[in-house]
Amino acid sequence: MSAAPGYNFAYLDEQTKRMIRRALLKAVAIPGYQVPFASREMPMPYGWGTGGIQITAAIIGPDDTLKVIDQGADDTTNAVSIRAFFARVAGVATTEQTSEASVIQTRHRIPEVPLTEDQILVFQVPIPEPLRFLEPRETETREMHALRDYGLMHVRLYEDIAHFGEIATSYAYPALVGGRYLFDPSPIPKFDNPKLHQSPALQLFGAGREQRIYAIPPYTDVVSLDFEDHPFRIQSWTQPCALCGAEDSYLDEVITDDRGGRMFVCSDTDYCVSRRAGLRNGEAAE
Amino acid sequence: MTEAVPLLIADGVSRSYGRHIGCCDVSLTLWEGEVLAVVGESGSGKSTLLNCLSGRLSPDAGRISYRRRGEAAPTDIARLRPVEIRDLSRSEWGFIHQDPREGLRMAISGGGNIGERLMAVGNRNYAEIRSAAETWMGRVDLALDRIDDRPTGYSGGMRQRLQIARNLVSAPRLVFMDEPTGGLDVSVQARLVDLIRRLVDDLSLSVILVTHDLAVARHLSERIMVMRSGEVLEAGLTDRVLDDPQAPYTQLLVESILL
Numbered sequence: 001m002s003a004a005p006g007y008n009f010a011y012l013d014e015q016t017k018r019m020i021r022r023a024l025l026k027a028v029a030i031p032g033y034q035v036p037f038a039s040r041e042m043p044m045p046y047g048w049g050t051g052g053i054q055i056t057a058a059i060i061g062p063d064d065t066l067k068v069i070d071q072g073a074d075d076t077t078n079a080v081s082i083r084a085f086f087a088r089v090a091g092v093a094t095t096e097q098t099s100e101a102s103v104i105q106t107r108h109r110i111p112e113v114p115l116t117e118d119q120i121l122v123f124q125v126p127i128p129e130p131l132r133f134l135e136p137r138e139t140e141t142r143e144m145h146a147l148r149d150y151g152l153m154h155v156r157l158y159e160d161i162a163h164f165g166e167i168a169t170s171y172a173y174p175a176l177v178g179g180r181y182l183f184d185p186s187p188i189p190k191f192d193n194p195k196l197h198q199s200p201a202l203q204l205f206g207a208g209r210e211q212r213i214y215a216i217p218p219y220t221d222v223v224s225l226d227f228e229d230h231p232f233r234i235q236s237w238t239q240p241c242a243l244c245g246a247e248d249s250y251l252d253e254v255i256t257d258d259r260g261g262r263m264f265v266c267s268d269t270d271y272c273v274s275r276r277a278g279l280r281n282g283e284a285a286e
Numbered sequence: 287m288t289e290a291v292p293l294l295i296a297d298g299v300s301r302s303y304g305r306h307i308g309c310c311d312v313s314l315t316l317w318e319g320e321v322l323a324v325v326g327e328s329g330s331g332k333s334t335l336l337n338c339l340s341g342r343l344s345p346d347a348g349r350i351s352y353r354r355r356g357e358a359a360p361t362d363i364a365r366l367r368p369v370e371i372r373d374l375s376r377s378e379w380g381f382i383h384q385d386p387r388e389g390l391r392m393a394i395s396g397g398g399n400i401g402e403r404l405m406a407v408g409n410r411n412y413a414e415i416r417s418a419a420e421t422w423m424g425r426v427d428l429a430l431d432r433i434d435d436r437p438t439g440y441s442g443g444m445r446q447r448l449q450i451a452r453n454l455v456s457a458p459r460l461v462f463m464d465e466p467t468g469g470l471d472v473s474v475q476a477r478l479v480d481l482i483r484r485l486v487d488d489l490s491l492s493v494i495l496v497t498h499d500l501a502v503a504r505h506l507s508e509r510i511m512v513m514r515s516g517e518v519l520e521a522g523l524t525d526r527v528l529d530d531p532q533a534p535y536t537q538l539l540v541e542s543i544l545l
Contacts, residue, residue: 134391147369151406155391155398158405161412162397162434227412 003091010057010090016040020058020213024204027215032177033145034128039211044081049107050208052124053082056105059120059204060086065093067101072109072250072267079107096270108171110192112249112271115201117218123186125207128214130174130184150182153225161230170235175224177216182225191234191250196222241266244275291353293318293460293492294339295360299348301334302516308334310516311348318459321486321493323507323524325500325539331516332496333464339494340381340462341371354378355459376403380453384465386445389452390437396423396448397433403456422451426481443474447481454485463495467502479505500543504528512536 003009010017016038023037042050060066066086070078074096082105083094095101098111105122115121131141134152144150153174160168173190177183185196186205196203196216203216216222226232240247242263249271251264266272294316301308309331316322324332337343339350341363351360355378363371375381383389390399397419404415423433426447437445446466453461466482467475483506486493497503503510503524510524512533520533531537 133393143368147372149369149372149406151402151408154405154410155394155402158401158412158415159395159398162395162416226410228410229412 004088007089009062010060010086011043012040012054012057016054017058020054023213024055024058024215027204027213028202028217030181031217031220032181032183032214034183034212034214036211037213039208042208043085046209047126048078049082049105049124051206051210051213052105052107052122052208053085053206054208055122055204055206055213056082056086056103057090059122060090060092060103062090062092064102065095065100067095067098067104067270068106069104069109069111069268069270070107072111072252073269075269097274098270108187108189109250109267110188110195112246112266112268114195115199117200119201121199121201121203123188123203123205125184125186125205125210125212127172128184128205128207128210128212130172130182145181148180150176150225153182154227157225157227157230161227167226167230167232173224173232175222177222178220179223181214183214185222189235189250190224190232193222193224193232194234198222237264239264241272244272244279246272246275291358291360292316293320293353293360294494295349295351296335296339297349297351299335299338299345299350301338301343301345307331307516309338309513312513312516312518313348314511314518314521316460316492316494318492319490320509321491321495321507323495323497323503323510324513325497325503325510326513327498327539330513332498332513334516335513336462336464336494336496340379341366341375342381352460373407376406377456378459380456380458380461382446382449382453382461382463382466384468386437386442386449389449390445392436392438395434395436396428396440399437399448399452400455402452407456418455422455425454425485426451427477442470443478446470446478450482450485454489454491457489458491460492460494463493463497465497465499466495467497467499475502482506500528500539512539 019038023035027035042053068079068082070076086092087094098113103120107124129141134156135141157167171187171189172184173193174182175185175193198219200218202218205214224232237251241251243265246266249266252267254263254265256263292315296314299312300310312335326332338345350363352363353360400419400422401415404418409415423430428447437448467478479502495506507524510527511521512519514535520527520536528540531540
């Protein structure tokens with residue numbers, strides 16, 4: 001498959017890609033630090049992943065295989081559109097299988113299948129500043145980052161416990177990268193926070209509207225904030241996935257009728273599909 | 287009871303805003319456990335002085351030294367790194383704003399406001415923070431069942447008391463107060479003055495109190511400084527200055543108030 005004529009490879013011009021790569025290098029050198037970059041207009045609205053798509057455009061090569069997921073699914077509008085976009089402007093191969101992809105752009109999830117050193121995970125980030133809703137002044141939050149002054153983040157967790165009896169924050173759960181920078185892991189469920197820790201894959205975060213890039217290099221410590229007497233806990237479910245029976249994956253609740261019928265299924269569609277295929281093969285072999 | 291070395295020394299502090307003078311060549315010495323009132327009309331430079339002393343504003347000229355906890359000699363605060371000023375201002379210092387909205391986080395519950403300093407200095411135990419918050423709600427006469435309410439639902443007097451609790455939870459040695467009773471009605475003012483006096487006594491706080499209300503100054507302070515147009519006109523024991531004012535402006539000020 002080759003790229004459509006009339007576009008530079010991967011849509012962005014070479015100078016823009018250079019600029020983004022410089023920001024990426026700085027981001028990798030200072031794990032968790034938000035690096036400003038000159039975000040470009042992309043042929044999609046802000047909030048649809050313009051940050052992630054610019055990073056993907058800057059790092060992707062002709063030999064890469066791209067996977068795009070949105071809320072864990074490969075077949076939602078956003079995922080399908082971005083995959084089609086890069087297939088058209090870069091001519092790269094695309095896949096829905098996590099293990100076959102070399103670059104994975106994601107919104108709201110980290111795949112269930114463990115990633116490897118040969119893979120790069122690109123996150124779409126709406127709000128890169130974890131302190132935004134506690135301290136509206138950007139000048140002040142920058143100083144707080146500079147001084148590693150993060151007590152305020154615990155005030156938010158305190159509020160959760162005071163009002164709900166437990167830390168009720170369930171997504172965009174704040175964490176400390178490499179013991180230094182507080183960061184917002186984008187709206188992934190806190191279920192995925194442990195996967196950020198010591199991940200073999202390079203993890204890049206792009207916020208297009210906010211013009212920030214940050215990164216977690218491979219094998220970096222990522223510690224979710226908590227209290228001594230209210231430790232960090234991930235979500236759990238009382239039942240396995242209704243389709244594939246997985247007990248270790250993040251489940252979505254799906255309403256099946258208007259009489260209260262519901263089922264819980266894997267949010268990672270590739271994981272669910274491949275497990276079901278494996279089960280079928282296993283049955284056939286018996 | 288005073289120690290040999292003062293807690294805070296200001297020497298020739300000046301600060302101007304372009305052509306406008308904020309405060310001019312102000313010197314003062316504050317000893318441990320002492321309450322110093324700075325009085326004067328609006329625009330006399332009281333707040334500029336307070337902001338300079340508390341490290342929130344850097345003076346154009348002059349030196350401000352503060353003796354930190356466990357240290358024998360005062361340190362020039364201009365030489366402290368920003369992170370050290372930050373640490374001081376939420377552990378050893380307190381700052382009470384006239385408008386509680388400036389000193390409080392209005393989107394955070396009363397308990398969270400009180401606990402913020404503890405979390406800022408590294409306390410990560412919810413039960414401890416919670417019990418400190420409950421203790422301090424009681425000490426400033428706030429009902430315990432309001433602990434999880436936001437200060438947006440508090441009355442003006444309650445907000446001011448919450449602001450005081452939020453500052454005192456870290457057991458500061460020096461509290462800067464900028465018109466703490468301003469904008470409150472008279473009966474609430476009286477209760478607040480009583481509360482401040484009780485806490486200052488209990489905790490042997492040092493206080494620099496900026497006010498234009500001579501009655502508040504007389505109730506709370508041992509020493510007083512009268513300012514006008516950025517300069518100190520008169521300073522001395524509160525009772526002496528208010529009973530027997532020397533400077534013509536102070537005489538005018540005392541006469542114009544029903545004491």
